[in-house]
Amino acid sequence: MTEKSAMQALARLVPPGSRVLDLGCGNGAMLDYLQRERGCSGYGVEIDDANVLACVQRGVDVIQLNLDEGLAMFDDNSFDVVLQIDTLQHLRNAETMLRETARVGRTGVVAFPNFAHWPNRLSILRGRMPVTRRLPYQWYDTPNIRVGTYKDFEVLATKNSLRILDSFGLQDGQEVRWLPNARAGTAVFHFEHA
Numbered sequence: 001m002t003e004k005s006a007m008q009a010l011a012r013l014v015p016p017g018s019r020v021l022d023l024g025c026g027n028g029a030m031l032d033y034l035q036r037e038r039g040c041s042g043y044g045v046e047i048d049d050a051n052v053l054a055c056v057q058r059g060v061d062v063i064q065l066n067l068d069e070g071l072a073m074f075d076d077n078s079f080d081v082v083l084q085i086d087t088l089q090h091l092r093n094a095e096t097m098l099r100e101t102a103r104v105g106r107t108g109v110v111a112f113p114n115f116a117h118w119p120n121r122l123s124i125l126r127g128r129m130p131v132t133r134r135l136p137y138q139w140y141d142t143p144n145i146r147v148g149t150y151k152d153f154e155v156l157a158t159k160n161s162l163r164i165l166d167s168f169g170l171q172d173g174q175e176v177r178w179l180p181n182a183r184a185g186t187a188v189f190h191f192e193h194a
Helices: 004-011 029-038 049-058 094-104 118-125 150-159
Strands: 019-023 041-046 062-064 079-085 105-113 162-171 174-176 186-193
Touching: 004 029, 004 162, 004 174, 004 186, 019 029, 019 094, 029 041, 029 049, 029 079, 041 049, 049 062, 079 094, 094 105, 094 186, 105 162, 150 162, 150 186
Parallel strands: 019 041, 019 079, 041 062, 079 105
Antiparallel strands: 105 186, 162 174, 162 186
16 A cells, blocks of 8 residues: 555654654655655564665665564554554464554554455455455465454454554545445554553
């Protein structure tokens, strides 16, 4: 999810001047945007060599780390905001990493493909796993090891004593606040430890 309007919607959840940790930062586009447009500082965390190089070329400070190994190198409340944009669905330890996000950041922002989006539901009714712009892979070659819905995350947040500060869906770069579980391809949550 790198559309400029989607990036702007997510950036609005990050206060200007924040110290940010971007988990699974990819090529560093989001952190670069936050540094340029919102005066933020911080680090990206990425495992892929090519993405680490892209971050360095952008001037984004990046740490090469496998998120499945945790965030032990960071102290409690080290960052104002911890981002997990299109990361949670790739992790084996998703729930642990969600708790770690709440531990190292004062707030967290999570965005992930919403499996309950109506085109996905329609695909399932037709007997096939969905293949969409937001979920562009066949079931047998997807990097996503988890699928979840907007409503699923609400339950997971409650289970892990997280207080949701804001939540909405994103569809074609636009915020969806009415029936986001059915109408949005991306679920977005801004939360803090309760």
